[in-house]
Amino acid sequence: MVEIIDFETQPTTIDGLTLIRMKQVREDRGTVREFFRASAFEAAGLAMPAFPQVNVTETRPGALRGMHGESMTKLIAIAHGTAWGAWVDARPESPTRGAVFQAALEPGVQILVPEGVCNGFQSTGDTPTQYVYCFTQEWAPGMTGTAITPLDPALGIDWPLPVDEADRSRISEKDLAAPTLAEVLAAHA
Template identity: 30%
Template sequence: MLTTPEIFSPSAENEVAPGIHSTKIQGLLYIQYKKFIDNRGFFSDITGFKNLEKVIGKRMDIKQINFASSHTNVIRGLHSEGWNKLVTVFSGKAFSALVDIRPESPTFKAIEYFMFDTDENSDLGTSLYIPMGISNSVCAIEGPVSYHYAVDAFYDERDVSGDKALSVFDPELNLQWPIPREQMIISDRDKESITLQEMLSQ
């Protein structure tokens, strides 16, 4: 039987700047952006860099924008990379599990769950600011799920020591996924990913 995890909810208590919310993982930020809707559709600034840079205390210089699309039941993750990134889901319904795998972090091993439902009639959209060292995933509940992630390093210039792949089935973390294991579509690389304990012992 699937267990429903506690999904992050933005509130006045966790709002650290207009439209930006802290989470239980240090440095991981949930961002809400305003959508200006009319009879043509909508327009929005999805970055909010002015407020974001005040919160993170540095410039967010985008070097590369990557785009991905996933069919229903696809899970990409859990990955951490040698860059900071801003993730925005544009279509479909997606679930995301994130884990702090930074041993020096005060929130080491903390887990946070998010749900992204791209309703065009909603006046708010959402993004995640994910710092280097946080293992992240995108799980497509209703595909196609299309999303992009803007990163602050070129792929061939990133800090490769930050590239790590964590098993979505790590028994210690016991992550709660919204689809049964036998229905998951996962890459060969992700199927062979190691546990957090194995990662720490390397």
């Protein structure tokens, strides 16, 4: 038996942040997912430049990464496992500045993250989450961007699993020490 799930895009509460369901073909042996097909993205009005860098992180269950908004567009997806994703619009000129969007992530779901929108996630399954990042620029230390602490209560992010702030296997010192959304917005007012 073959089931085909068509490519589909959905806007979110953040201008330019798009939730994407990959085209998938499911059959008895498993699933084939179209991670990226330029013509499908272009037909949806999401023309993408080349990806000069692709990273895969493996994150332990319960661990939290983010919120990072570099000066590049990112296409993210889950290759294995599950995660809870959150995005914050930190762009000074955006009509949705300060907006937060949250979604459950699993294989077959992607998010197109515009430049300057902060991206973070928590691994939620019983096994490590493999999170794929496609970047429109190569990452470099000190590159322009914004970071917000993912534990800022003003964000209202419903992280599904508790985070022990003293446990570096759950959250990095850098992410914990990042400014709050209010501090970021005030700095770019």
